[in-house]
Amino acid sequence: MGPLEELGIRPVINATGPWTRMGNTAPSASVRAAMDAMSQVYVPFAELQAAAGRAIVAATGAEAGYATPGAAAATTLAVAACIAGEDPRVMRALPHPEGVPATVVLFRQHRSYYDVAIRAAGARLRLVDAAVPDPLAALAAAIDAEVACVFYDATGLPYRDQAGVPDLAAVVAVAHGRGTRVVVDGSMALPPADNLRALVATGADAVSFSGGKAIGGPPASGFTACRQALLRSIALQHQDADIHAELTGRPHPEAPYMGIGRGYKVGKEQIAGLIAALADYAARDHEAERRQWHSRLQTIEAAVAGVPGLTRRMLASNDGRAPYLIMGFEGPLAGVSSAELSRRLLAGEPRIFLAPRAGNVLWAGAENLRDGEAEIVGARLARVLADLAPARS
Structure with missing residues (x-):
């Protein structure tokens, strides 16, 4: 009996993408080997973080x-x-900061439930609407002495429509001109792989990336690519206070015993896996991967092409991003709920995850599909839709 059977859990074919709720991604053999090797040794944590910093x-x-x-x-x-x-x-x-700038400015269009990560540091949010004639002027006007930084969500289609929001480089120029920093959420900005460097190249002061999504590292890994000055502060607030001196060579005479970062410590195995994954990511043929993803989605689309009332469109398949097949319902399928359809697929055998999204559509993504799984997804989806159609006709 395997570990999943012992826990009473059936595995899932992930036909949507590297979402946390479905386990992110499956690390490669080299990543798993790096994690396993690190699990059997002890190392000074600051030295390992320094090695991760070099890789980043x-x-x-x-x-x-x-x-x-x-x-x-x-x-x-x-x-x-x-x-x-x-x-x-x-x-x-x-x-609970007092007496210091602790406001974070962001575009209203960048608000989401993920901005709890900003507020967790004690920041207050100040929203700027990008749907005005001059959003950059509105941004500049919102930056005053109370502002600690500007936040920018670099997530692109299909997750977020950036229409009307100024590009990151322009935002960085305005913020720096007003004397404040820019923190970027790049967790869902990969692919395209070029964004690893392109977001940093805008001059942003810190860019957050997920290690467990497109990069293929351990699911519980991520990193910030940041300014050296911010690294010193992050290190001082992270884990034991003495890591600051070990990592940066700058002892702090009044270091706090623990900072807010103590709750965000990362294990040595995750760091080793992240370093290995970054090396793998640099060597991967990203264009070949994108073609494979697109081909697998075409396989799914072909399997359901004859289903009356199912609308289909391919999104972001030629711009370096991961492609998605987005399916909706009309005619004989009018009234079908994407959430209901997703539940049926997840309850069946084999279990399949296709994400229901706003607008009563269903997403299919191929980043996590293995050989032969696109055929399984297409066949199951066609059968479930056939079952649903008579009930709605």
Whole structure:
């Protein structure tokens, strides 16, 4: 009996993508080997974080880097660093800063339930509407002495429509012109792989990436690619206070015993796996991967092409992003709920995850599909839709 059977859990064919709720991604053999090897040894944590920083710098072109347990943790730590700097009094007060700038400015169009990662550091949000004639002027007007940084969500289609939101480079120019930093959420900005460097190249002060999604690292891994000054603050607030001196060579005479980052510590195995995954990611043929994903989605689409009332469109298949097949319902399928359809697929055998999304549509993504699974998904989807159609006709 395998580990899943012992737990009473049936595995899932993930036909949507590297979502946390479905286990992110499956690390490669080299990533698993790096994690296993690290699990059997003891190392000074600061030395391992320094090695991760070198790998992150090599991959992104940033001044510095720091491994975290996911992109959300990287965002919280970066915002905390913008608020506290290296002031131990403020560090000890977080997440309730007093007497220092602790407002984070962001476009209203970038608000989501993920912005809890910003507020977890003790930040207050100030929203700017991008749907005005001059959103950059509105952004500049919103930055005053109370502002610790500007936040920017670099997520693109199909997850977020950036129409009307100024591009990141323009936002960075305005923020820096007003004397404040920019923290970027790049957790869902890969692929395209070029964004690893392109987001940092805008001059943003910290960019958060997920290690467990497109990069293929351990699911509980992520990192910030950041300015050296922010690295010092992040290190001082993370784990035991003495890691600051070990990592940066700058002992702090009034270091807090623990900072807000203690709750965001990452294991040595996750760091080793992340370093290996970054090396793998640099060597992968990203265009060949994208063609394979597109081919697998075409297989699914072909299997359901004859289903009356099923609308289909392929999204983001030629711009370097991961392609998605988006399916909707009309005619004989009018009234079908994408959530109901998703539940049926997840309850069947084999279990299949296709994500229901706003607008009563169903997403299919191929980043996590293995050989032969696209055929299984297409056949099951066609059968379930056939079962649903008579009940709605």
